[in-house]
Amino acid sequence: MTVRIGVTGATGRMGREVIAAVADREDCEVVFAVNRDPDDETIAGNEIESAEEFDSLVVDREPTVVVDFTGPESAVDYADACADSNVAFVTGTTGFDDDQLEALEAAGDDVAVLHAPNFARGVQALLNVVGEAVQNLPGYDVELVETHHNGKRDAPSGTANRLLEEIEANGEFSERTHGREGEAPREEAEIGVHALRAGNITGEHEIVLADNHEEVRLTHRAEDRGVFAAGAVDAAVWIAGQKAGRYDFADVISE
Numbered sequence: 553m554t555v556r557i558g559v560t561g562a563t564g565r566m567g568r569e570v571i572a573a574v575a576d577r578e579d580c581e582v583v584f585a586v587n588r589d590p591d592d593e594t595i596a597g598n599e600i601e602s603a604e605e606f607d608s609l610v611v612d613r614e615p616t617v618v619v620d621f622t623g624p625e626s627a628v629d630y631a632d633a634c635a636d637s638n639v640a641f642v643t644g645t646t647g648f649d650d651d652q653l654e655a656l657e658a659a660g661d662d663v664a665v666l667h668a669p670n671f672a673r674g675v676q677a678l679l680n681v682v683g684e685a686v687q688n689l690p691g692y693d694v695e696l697v698e699t700h701h702n703g704k705r706d707a708p709s710g711t712a713n714r715l716l717e718e719i720e721a722n723g724e725f726s727e728r729t730h731g732r733e734g735e736a737p738r739e740e741a742e743i744g745v746h747a748l749r750a751g752n753i754t755g756e757h758e759i760v761l762a763d764n765h766e767e768v769r770l771t772h773r774a775e776d777r778g779v780f781a782a783g784a785v786d787a788a789v790w791i792a793g794q795k796a797g798r799y800d801f802a803d804v805i806s807e
């Protein structure tokens with residue numbers, strides 16, 4: 553069965569990559585690609601249509617799944633529309649607040665919804681090992697540095713937040729300190745969190761664990777956005793066979 557994919561945020565950095573990744577495969581196809589502000593451009597042979605047409609495109613083109621890389625507010629709207637039309641929803645969008653996350657989760661009562669802040673398999677591996685590193689090094693200082701391009705809106709990154717949850721679940725920490733300025737000595741059990749924004753850097757996450765005699769650095773560096781798009785399309789093909797519920801990229805990888 554060919555998985556029919558609708559793409560949102562089609563002319564964005566990630567939307568373009570998703571369309572290109574689908575074009576490289578034989579098990580799926582793009583049935584529509586929308587953007588808030590479409591122009592006459594085509595991407596890998598796909599016309600870009602207006603996001604205002606989303607609801608009718610979902611009915612007329614019968615996608616199996618929508619893949620979304622936009623912004624939190626629109627991702628929630630798209631998830632709601634998919635839930636109403638019995639279409640699965642995969643989103644890599646980050647920067648959701650608690651209410652938006654709750655709304656996204658609610659869509660999972662009706663259809664399969666997969667939300668992952670990072671579709672790189674290497675980040676999944678990093679998530680698997682970071683807790684163990686923290687457990688093995690009790691009392692070590694932990695700092696997290698994430699570096700992204702100058703167009704990124706949210707900070708810390710969605711991936712950084714996910715890594716922080718993993719770190720906090722595996723050690724005794726007091727608080728997150730976001731950057732330092734002025735008289736700001738390090739508190740013993742704090743986790744320092746630092747967001748760098750520069751140029752066109754695709755995405756780097758580094759966790760530093762150190763005491764006064766040694767340091768361990770766990771680093772993931774995405775070389776290009778194709779790695780995220782490939783994971784998102786893997787997730788879209790995988791979710792086509794799933795029942796309603798909330799899923800994670802780890803569910804895709806574990807099969």
Ligand SMILES: NC(=O)C1=CN([C@@H]2O[C@H](COP(=O)(O)OP(=O)(O)OC[C@H]3O[C@@H](n4cnc5c(N)ncnc54)[C@H](OP(=O)(O)O)[C@@H]3O)[C@@H](O)[C@H]2O)C=CC1
Nearest residue numbers: 561564565566588621622623626644645646669670671780
């Ligand atoms: N999970 C993962 O692996 C990854 C996640 N991301 C996340 O994906 C998201 C998008 O990133 P990126 O592609 O770099 O961002 P871009 O700004 O390049 O693209 C976002 C796209 O979404 C559209 N958009 C934004 N807001 C709305 C809205 N309210 N309604 C409709 N369309 C909207 C934009 O349209 P317009 O042109 O009109 O502004 C644009 O086409 C971010 O949250 C980012 O953190 C990014 C990379 C990997």
Ligand SMILES: O=C(O)C1=N[C@H](C(=O)O)C[C@H](O)C1
Nearest residue numbers: 646669670704709710711755
């Ligand atoms: O905005 C980006 O570019 C990225 N966002 C994701 C995040 O917020 O974690 C994933 C990746 O690092 C690229």
